[in-house]
Amino acid sequence: MRDYLWARARGRKRSKVSWSQVCKPKDEGGLKLRRVVDCNKAAVMRLLWDIITDRLSLWVRWCKDEILKGRSLWLIEWKQSLSVTWKYILKLRTLVSANLVYSIGHNSTWSLWHDPWFQNCPLFARVGNRAIYNSGLPRNATLSEVIQDWRIGLVQSSLCPFGCGQQESIDHLFFHCPFTRSIWSKVLYLHNNTFPTAWNWDNIVTRALDHSIGNHFHLWMRRAGLAATVYHCWRERNNIIFRQTAASPSVLLARIILDVARKVAMCMSILDTPTNRSILGNWEIEESIFCHCSGDGSGLGGNGRR
DSSP states (O other): OHHHHHSOTTOOSOOSSOHHHHTSOGGGTSOOOOOHHHHHHHHHHHHHHHHHTTOSSHHHHHHIIIIITTSOGGGOOOOTTSOHHHHHHHHTHHHHHTTOOOOOOTTOOOBTTTSOOBTTBOHHHHHHHHHHHHHTOOTTOBHHHHHHHHHHHHHHOOBOTTSSOSBOOHHIIIIISHHHHHHHHHHHHHTTOOOOSSOSHHHHHHHHHHHSOSSSHHHHHHHHHHHHHHHHHHHHHHIIIIIOOOOOHHHHHHHHHHHHHHHHTTBOOEEOOHHHHHHHHHTTOOGGGEEOOOSOSOOSOTTOBO
16 A cells, blocks of 8 residues: 555655545545644644643643743744744744634633734734833733723722722813823913813814914924823823822923923924923923024924924
8 A cells, every 4th residue: 555655665656646635534535544744733733732721741841941931932933943843833823823712710821912812913913012011011911810900990990090089081080180180280381371161082182173283383392292191191090000100290290291302302493483482491491402594483394303
């Protein structure tokens, strides 16, 4: 049979039947032989499964201590120094992740960022390092921990995280809470603006569209200040909830000023006008960025940024 199928190991005759045909089921004209490649792939996938499920075995312990070293299996990069088996394990990760079904329980250890539980892809690969940092969640956070924290927060922490005792909502979080309201008052003062009587999310969008659109420098500063304030207020909210750390209004305002100042440092062709000089003085930004050139005094132009 072997000589007939393979035309002898050292012969020059062509095989009578292709190996793919021989491996087909008998009802399809084959002999139902198992391909060695498929057997090897199944065996290596089993090794991969043992690592994922943290099977109690000496080999899994050795792999975690010597190969993974505290890192996620899904983040290990291919290296020439790895063994043939581990190179094949890394090669099969995509195939395995496409067939995994995650079941989340109270004691599950699936990684929020590194396991491919979301559309067969690690969340880290989709959102990147910046999103992980902004979320306030640790890199080793598990899905069960996040879900449990979310459920606890839904039941027990529906109040404003800044401690004012009111129910949390978008309008309250950003504008009605005394903590964020004090931040907005100071940011508006830096822009030589007063705090409006009706201040909510819809109002700020309307105000931004009506009073912050244009190429003038003071309008660009309004947009930069608006974006930085919303960003840092939301980030501070997440730090309180997920990291149990809190900053004072003065510290948060200093972060906003630093963020805006860094953006201003990337600007060029800022004309020296009384309006621009007043705004830069409020934000404590050096006047060396002024461009002493002829113009209409309007400030930052359409191509006034690097």
